[in-house]
Amino acid sequence: MSKSPATASFERKPVRRALISVSDKTDLASLGQALVAAGVQIVATSSTVAALDEAGVAAVRVEDVTGFPELLGGRVKTLHPAIHAGLLVKQDDPVGLAELEGLDLAPFDLVVVNLYPFAATLRGCGSHENLIEMIDIGGPTMIRAAAKNYSSVACITSPTQYPDLIDALRNGGTTAEQRRTWATSAFQQVADYDVEIANWLTAGEDPTAVTRPWFGTTYQLRKSLRYGENPHQLAALYTSGSEPQGIASAQVLGGKALSYNNLQDADAALRAVNTVDYAPGVAIIKHANPCGIAVADNLTDAYRKALASDPISAFGGVVALNRSVDADTAEQIIQVFTEVVIAPGFTEDALKILRSRANLRILECATGTAGHQLRPLSGGLLIQTSDSTGAEDEFASWDLVAGEAVSEQTARDLQFAWYACLPVKSNAIVLVKNQATVGIGMGQVSRVDAAQHAVTRAGAGAGARGAVAASDAFFPFPDGLQILADAGVRAVVAPGGSKNDHLVIEAARKAALSLYFTARRHFTH
Incomplete structure (x- = not known):
């Protein structure tokens, strides 16, 4: 009588032979000792053999299995039929097992591999040559082979998985459910790894480039949320390994x-x-x-x-x-x-x-700005570099186009207003006194409405009279600026660039209002 899938999934498969090749040697000693205690034969690459030897754990060198020394400075170690036949053979297939036995080869029940630290080297601004050497070939090949054959082989890709593996060894072997879970994680890690490399190669010398023939990213589920914007919507939070900082990763x-x-x-x-x-x-x-x-x-x-x-x-x-x-x-x-x-x-x-x-x-949560902003839309994705302040946003670079030069204190307030305008949804007008907003007009469909809204909001607080103002984009007509002037605003900063700039400048002069143009806007949608 055949076993039910549920029964088979919890049936334990003994581990008799393991292949280990790890870049990250964290907790390798404890894993090696657990394997020895379980009677497992260990085959390993040279650097892993050396680390195991220091822990008193005996291992067979891969080259003793393949009959070939490691070649090309270690670039070729495990790429050999003697290794991959043992990874890919279906252990419930007597024909395949007989084929291996006829060639004096043996199957593997366990693979422990982690990849070269490409992402860490990239974030550490490694040289082009170093990054090329961090592109692992044998590692992903072994992982993919073992994970494909998870019905027969357990594939471990992170030291964080060692405790569960050691527990399985103590209990007689791995279950089908464990092997499937580890295989799923393995393919995800290889996908993350390949996307990091492909993005780097596609971007070339400019990692901030947004116009490129291909762009990839991967996300991992961090948590399910109770609901989305409204209770009838489902929602979840994912994190991206390519953006290690940000709210999604906050503690x-x-x-x-x-x-x-x-x-x-x-x-x-x-x-x-x-x-x-x-x-x-x-x-x-x-x-x-x-x-x-x-x-x-x-x-x-x-x-x-x-x-x-x-x-x-x-x-x-x-x-x-x-x-x-x-x-x-x-x-x-x-x-x-x-x-x-x-x-x-x-x-x-x-x-x-x-x-x-x-x-x-x-x-x-650490402060900092992401390198790219991604916004999904139906059928595609918008990508842009993050909007941040630069040299063009400094007061010293602005043009005084109307009125008298302002005092140092007023200049500081104008500078603050310009910075504070950046995160406000457009159309945006920000009123400031003493390095603090006193009125914000945001997300309006016209700049006149934004100006009026900012003045109205200021009226409920410190008041607009004597304040300075910033506009995230140019005034298309003088009416928005006039609202600010009538409310008692004494200085304004805006990008300029409208065909009606001359009318806006004239309105500022008539109101005896100092007006600065930055030639740089900060829309936020």
């Missing part, structure tokens, strides 16, 4: 599970606070838009200023900070209902205070 230090909307807002908050990283800064985000951004000499003051920009909208928002959070700042944050707090670090006292709000999500 959760406290609070409820993150929702889809929490993560969207947290990503926007991190982007916003990154624009003002020259000083202790805070960004408060609601529905992916800033309702307050500020910098100060310390985080506590920066938080107070950001909150004052729009204390009503801050309720239920996300707070991002670009310095480690101390107790004083934490005390301020918990006075307002907040969904998420993000920072590069927290003192122990700050964590204790924040954790007193059981539902408050606390994320530790």
Whole structure:
């Protein structure tokens, strides 16, 4: 009577012969000792044999199995029928087993291989020659062979899998379910590896290139989410190995599970606070838009200023900070209902205070800008380099096109306003006083509406009179600028570039308003 699939999946297959070739020697000694204890014969490549020998574990050299020495400085070691026949033979096929026996070959029950550290070498800015040498050939070939034949062979590709393997050895062998799981992971790792290499070769000498004939990326599931933007939508969070930093990889230090909307807002908050990283800064985000951004000499003051920009909208928002959070700042944050707090670090006292709000999500996340921004759309993908401030965004490079040169303090506020404008959804107008937003008009379908919205929001806070303003793109007509001038704004920075720039400049002159053009815009859609 044949066994049911369920019974067969838990039936253990003994491990009699193993092939090991690892670049990462982490925990190799303990694995080797467990294999010896289980009576397993070990075949290994030269560097792995040396590491096992140091641990007192005997192993047969691959060259003694193949009859050939390692060739071309180690480029050719395992690429031989004596190795791959043992990996690919179906061990329930008597004809195949007889064929191997006739050639004095034996099957492998286990392969332990990890790949050369190509991605780490790439991130470490390795030379072209070093990167070429980090393209593993024998490793992926052994992995693919063993993983294809997972009905007969267990394929281990990471030291993190050793404990489960050692436990299996102690219990008499591996199960079909284990071998299938390890094979799945093996193919995923080879796919990640190949995509990293293909992207590097395709990009050539410019890793920031977005126009290329091919672009690939892979993602791994990090967690399932309760739901998406709305309760009837399914959602999950994935991480990309090519982007090791960011909200998706943030460490959760406290609070409820993150929702889809929490993560969207947290990503926007991190982007916003990154624009003002020259000083202790805070960004408060609601529905992916800033309702307050500020910098100060310390985080506590920066938080107070950001909150004052729009204390009503801050309720239920996300707070991002670009310095480690101390107790004083934490005390301020918990006075307002907040969904998420993000920072590069927290003192122990700050964590204790924040954790007193059981539902408050606390994320530790390094600041920094991703190399590329990817946005899926129906049938394809949009790719662009990340928008960030550069030399063209510095006050000294701007053109004064109307009014008098501003004071040093006003110049600092204009500079801050220009930075703070970057993460605001277009059309965007930002009003600033004393290195803090006082009114933000965001996501409007006309620049006039954005200007009016910013002035209205400022009226509920510190007021627009005496503020400076930034516009993320040019004023197509003078009407938007006129709204700012009528509200008492004294200086404005904008990209310029409209065919009606002369009319806008004339309106600024009549209003005795200082107007600077940057020749660089910061749309955010």
